[in-house]
Amino acid sequence: MIRIHYPKxxxxxxxxxxxxxxxxxxxYELTSFxxxxxxxxxxxxxxxxxxxxHDSCSGLRExxxxxxxxxxxxxxxxxELRELDERDACCGFGGAFSVKYPDISGRLVxxxxxxxxxxxxxxxxxxxxxxLLNIAGRLRREGKHTRVFHIAEVLxxxxxxxxxxxxxxx
Amino acid sequence: MKxxxxxxxxxxxxxxxxxxxxxxxxxxxxxxxxxxxxxxDALPEFDALRADARAITEHALAHxxxxxxxxxxxxxxxxxxxxxxxxxxxxxxxxxxxxxxxxAHSVIKGKSMIAEEMALNESLEGxxxxxxxxxxxxxxxxxxxxxxxHIIAPAAHKTREQITELFYKHHRQYGKTKRQTEPxxxxxxxxxxxxxxxxxxxxxxxGANFLVAESGANVLVTNEGNGDLTSTLPRxxxxxxxxxxxxxxxxxxxxxLRVLARSATGQEMSSYTTLYNGSRRPxxxxxxxEYHVVLLDNGRSALLGSEFHxxxxxxxxxxxxxxCPVYGAxxxxxxxxxxxxxxxxxxxxxxxxxxEAPDLANACSLNGRCNEVCPLRIxxxxxxxxxxxxxFQQGGRGVRGKFALQVWAFFASRPNLYHASTSLxxxxxxxxxxxxxVSTFAPFAGGWTAHRDLPVPxxxxxxxxxxxxxxxxx
Numbered sequence: 001m002i003r004i005h006y007p008k009x010x011x012x013x014x015x016x017x018x019x020x021x022x023x024x025x026x027x028y029e030l031t032s033f034x035x036x037x038x039x040x041x042x043x044x045x046x047x048x049x050x051x052x053x054h055d056s057c058s059g060l061r062e063x064x065x066x067x068x069x070x071x072x073x074x075x076x077x078x079x080e081l082r083e084l085d086e087r088d089a090c091c092g093f094g095g096a097f098s099v100k101y102p103d104i105s106g107r108l109v110x111x112x113x114x115x116x117x118x119x120x121x122x123x124x125x126x127x128x129x130x131x132l133l134n135i136a137g138r139l140r141r142e143g144k145h146t147r148v149f150h151i152a153e154v155l156x157x158x159x160x161x162x163x164x165x166x167x168x169x170x
Numbered sequence: 171m172k173x174x175x176x177x178x179x180x181x182x183x184x185x186x187x188x189x190x191x192x193x194x195x196x197x198x199x200x201x202x203x204x205x206x207x208x209x210x211d212a213l214p215e216f217d218a219l220r221a222d223a224r225a226i227t228e229h230a231l232a233h234x235x236x237x238x239x240x241x242x243x244x245x246x247x248x249x250x251x252x253x254x255x256x257x258x259x260x261x262x263x264x265x266x267x268x269x270x271x272x273x274a275h276s277v278i279k280g281k282s283m284i285a286e287e288m289a290l291n292e293s294l295e296g297x298x299x300x301x302x303x304x305x306x307x308x309x310x311x312x313x314x315x316x317x318x319x320h321i322i323a324p325a326a327h328k329t330r331e332q333i334t335e336l337f338y339k340h341h342r343q344y345g346k347t348k349r350q351t352e353p354x355x356x357x358x359x360x361x362x363x364x365x366x367x368x369x370x371x372x373x374x375x376x377g378a379n380f381l382v383a384e385s386g387a388n389v390l391v392t393n394e395g396n397g398d399l400t401s402t403l404p405r406x407x408x409x410x411x412x413x414x415x416x417x418x419x420x421x422x423x424x425x426x427l428r429v430l431a432r433s434a435t436g437q438e439m440s441s442y443t444t445l446y447n448g449s450r451r452p453x454x455x456x457x458x459x460e461y462h463v464v465l466l467d468n469g470r471s472a473l474l475g476s477e478f479h480x481x482x483x484x485x486x487x488x489x490x491x492x493x494c495p496v497y498g499a500x501x502x503x504x505x506x507x508x509x510x511x512x513x514x515x516x517x518x519x520x521x522x523x524x525x526e527a528p529d530l531a532n533a534c535s536l537n538g539r540c541n542e543v544c545p546l547r548i549x550x551x552x553x554x555x556x557x558x559x560x561x562f563q564q565g566g567r568g569v570r571g572k573f574a575l576q577v578w579a580f581f582a583s584r585p586n587l588y589h590a591s592t593s594l595x596x597x598x599x600x601x602x603x604x605x606x607x608v609s610t611f612a613p614f615a616g617g618w619t620a621h622r623d624l625p626v627p628x629x630x631x632x633x634x635x636x637x638x639x640x641x642x643x644x
Contacts, residue, residue, distance in 0.1 A: 057537035090495045094535025096571065099617035101533050103183050106621025107499045108535070137622030140608045165625030166607040 003027045004062045029059050030152055031068040031127060042075035045157035050080045052121040053151070054112070054135060056128030057090050069127060069151050076154060082119040089115070093134040109138040116146060123147040123163075125154060136165035171289050171317050175506035175518060175527035182533070185500040191327055195501050198326045202492035205436025206543070213432065223429045224546050226422045227483040230383075231474065237383040237416045238465065244386025248448030250461035261466045262293040265375070265408055268462055269299060272406045274372035280390065280397040281305035282377025283321055283486060284410045284466055286508045287521075290375070302367045304396040306360055313340045319502030319510065322434050322488040327501050330356070364396075374400040374458070378411035379485070380426060381463075384419040387447050388463060391427065391440035398444055407458035409446070412466050414482040426485060429545040433487040469521050477556055478520055483546040484513055490540035490550060496533055505530065512540035512550040516557065524561045531557035593631045600629040 003024050010020035034040040053073070059065035073081055092098065092108025099105075112135060116124055124139075124146055126132045136148040148164040162168055174181060185191055210216045230237055242252040255261035269277065277299050279285065291312075294301045303312040307324035311317060313336045318324030325333075330353065337359055338349045344363050350356045376397050380389040388409045390397040401407045417423060431437040450457035473479055491497045491511030502510030506527065509517045515530040524531065531554045540550045562572070581588045603609050608623035618624060630638075 057535070057539070061538040061542055088539060090535050090537035090539070092495065092535060094537065097532075097535045099615050101179070101182070102617035102620045103186055104496055104499055104533065105535070105617075107186055108495050109622065111495075111499075133625055134622065136625045137608065137618070140623040140625070141610075141621065162607060162628065164607075165623065168605040168607065 001058070003029075004058075029063050029065050029068075029127060031072055031155075032059075032063060032065050034155075035068040035071055040072070043072055043155050043157075045075075045155055046077040047123075047154050047157075047159055048078040049123050049147075050082050050119075050121040051123040051125050051154075052082050052084055052116055052119045054084070054091060054116075054124055054126040054131055055087055056126060056131045059127055060088070065127065069125075072155055073125070073151070079154070082121045084115045084119060086111075086115055091131045091134050093130045095130065098134060105134075106138075109134050110142070113138050113142060113144070117144065121146070123149060125149055125151045127151050129164075132164050136163070140165050171286070171292070171508070173507050173522065173526070175522060175530065178504060178506055178527075178529035178533065181504040181506060182500045185504045190329055190332065191501055194327050194329045195498060197329075198320075198323065199492065199498050202435075202488075206433060206489060206492070207436075209432040209436040209438065216429075216432065219425060219429050220545050220547060222425045223485075224483065226417060226425060227485075227546060230417050230422075231414065231479070231482050234413065234416065234471075234474065237418060238413060240383040241381050241386055241416050242465075244383070245448065245461075245463055246386075248386050248461075249451070250386070250448040250463060253462060253464045255464055255466045256468075258288040258466070258468055261288050261410065261464050261468075262290060264464050265290065265410070266293065266297050268406065268408055268460075269294070269297070269373055272372060272460065274299060274406065276300040276302070276367070276371045277373045277375060278302050278304050278367055278371040278400050278404065279308070280374070280376035280392065280400040281308050281324065282375065282410050283318075283508060284377055284412050285375065286318060287468060288410070288466070290410070302364070302371070304364055304368065304394075304400050305392070306357065306394055306396075309360060309364065310336060313337075316503075317508070320488060320491055321486050321509065321511075321513075327503065368399045368403050371400075371404045373406045373408060374402075374404040375408045375410060376401050378409050378415050378463075379430070380423055381411055381416040382418075382420060382423055382445070383416055385445075385447065387420075387445040389423060389427075389443065389445050391430065391443045393435070393437075393441040395442050398442060401444075401446055402456050402458065405458060406460040407446070407449070407462070409461075409463045410466065411463060412468070412470060414470050414484075430485050430487050433489040433543070433545040473520065478516070478553055480546075480548050481513075481516055481520065481553065483548055484517075485546060486513075487545060489543045489545065493539045493543045495535065495537065495539075512554070513548070516550055516553045519557050524557060524564075528561070531561065589631070589633060593634055596627040596629065596631050599626055 006020040006024045010016040028037060053069060055066060073079060090108060091112040092105040097105055124135055129150060132148050132150060139146050149159050153159045245252050253264045255264055277294055279301060291301050303309045310325040310328060310333055320326040333356055334349055334351050337356060341359060341363055346359055350359050376390055378388040379391050382389060427443060431440045449459055449461040470482060473482055490513050494511050497511040505514050507518045507522060515534060518527050519530050534554050536551050538551050581591060603626040608625050610619055610623050612619050612624045
């Protein structure tokens with residue numbers, strides 16, 4: 001949103017355009033910033049389990065984020081990556097779309113959850129909290145126990161806290 | 171045809187609950203996606219071809235008047251007649267006039283989306299003519315009294331079992347009394363019924379994939395060969411084409427055909443590609459006695475130079491439909507008019523107006539996959555966004571959404587208040603949820619909880635945690 005759409009939204013606004021462009025130029029998707037800008041190659045983190053990765057549409061198609069998160073996940077100890085069948089498919093979130101067209105959105109996210117289930121991974125990671133909120137919400141509704149984390153939590157070795165939508169068992 | 175764009179939500183809900191439709195959609199989708207991918211992966215220069223295709227269509231649109239007149243001059247030189255129609259009604263009248271002058275009783279048709287746009291069948295049948303569709307998919311839906319649900323696979327919503335029943339019911343009059351269940355047997359049966367129709371028709375009407383200005387040729391691609399029979403057997407051949415179909419020359423045609431077939435069906439070339447250059451010449455063994463091209467505008471010229479100009483690049487390959495998750499979930503009929511999927515959402519909104527089709531621009535998650543696969547790189551998501559902006563500015567819809575945004579803007583432009591209220595909200599929410607990780611109730615967002623739980627925040631906002639963590643490390 002900020003990186004791609006701010007400059008367009010403020011394109012004809014003489015007062016805000018420069019600021020919009022400046023902030024857009026400084027904004028990155030996290031894994032893209034770590035790998036493409038900082039040149040991070042490995043992280044020191046441990047996550048025991050099989051995970052699948054959900055590519056968010058805006059990351060994938062607007063910002064070209066595809067290999068970066070996978071590259072970083074390779075160096076996480078104990079983690080096994082299992083790819084989804086339909087890696088390019090939208091999870092059905094789409095912001096207000098999910099509330100305005102709940103039946104269509106609900107169908108898309110249940111398809112996504114079926115794809116997740118077929119990988120038999122015990123965790124879903126992603127870089128977009130909108131998607132993760134949607135996917136976690138649907139997984140819970142279906143009574144599934146697949147864990148959901150933002151990829152940052154795994155890379156920062158902080159996945160010992162409850163995942164998205166998990167009950168507090170402490 | 172009956173326009174049902176106003177009932178989009180209801181039709182979408184019905185489609186989601188229609189098990190037979192869902193089975194048909196689930197079967198069609200992976201085939202289209204995988205075949206296209208295979209064809210594209212096998213051609214390293216595909217993206218370069220796409221860029222060429224885009225440049226060709228942009229050039230043609232920039233000089234549309236010139237190329238259309240050049241096309242007309244060449245059709246006339248080849249012995250044909252060109253008719254210009256501003257609206258669908260005008261085009262229908264022109265075609266009725268031609269049929270009447272020819273003393274026609276029966277008409278056969280090749281697949282034409284423009285004819286669907288004009289509701290040509292209704293117009294011809296209203297005048298007492300017999301109309302028979304010859305594209306297998308179109309033929310099936312004609313028997314079912316429906317309209318296309320996909321721009322290149324009109325009967326994509328039908329299962330084989332349904333087709334068996336349709337043929338059984340309608341072909342008995344031709345002495346075909348057995349229920350055919352195998353695809354080949356079904357095709358053979360349709361072919362034998364259609365053969366007589368081909369031989370006895372007075373007029374053949376086809377669409378056009380491209381119009382070549384340089385030679386006056388109208389180009390048609392099919393996988394069944396029905397287009398060739400439709401255009402060569404009857405006495406009169408009428409081509410219906412939109413004005414945005416014209417391209418400069420045969421070189422350009424070759425580029426466009428290469429991207430079209432790969433994007434549409436994953437073929438390198440469609441099975442039949444035919445260039446029609448007019449009526450039968452002295453010494454020709456076959457071909458029509460009369461050749462007419464009806465050029466239809468129907469609102470397209472108004473898009474030239476507008477923010478929706480790029481929509482005119484569309485070559486109707488259907489890739490955006492095949493990759494659209496919304497189309498994949500609800501099929502084509504829910505969109506309520508001739509053109510479904512992403513290209514349909516834009517075109518229908520433009521041609522019928524957003525008042526008539528209020529949902530189409532909104533029923534999209536803006537995931538961008540249509541833009542990614544569009545061979546002409548038409549910015550469909552951007553256009554859908556622009557259509558939403560137009561609707562919003564016109565103020566007809568979204569009063570609730572507008573109010574919500576105003577409330578949000580009030581807080582967002584006051585950072586201290588924003589932080590205080592979000593941290594309070596997060597805390598209260600956490601309390602209410604107890605130890606549960608999700609809630610099944612969400613104020614103002616019943617749409618969300620209809621199909622999902624709502625994960626509950628963990629108790630602190632990001633800013634609160636950031637401050638605490640930073641305090642620890644410094």
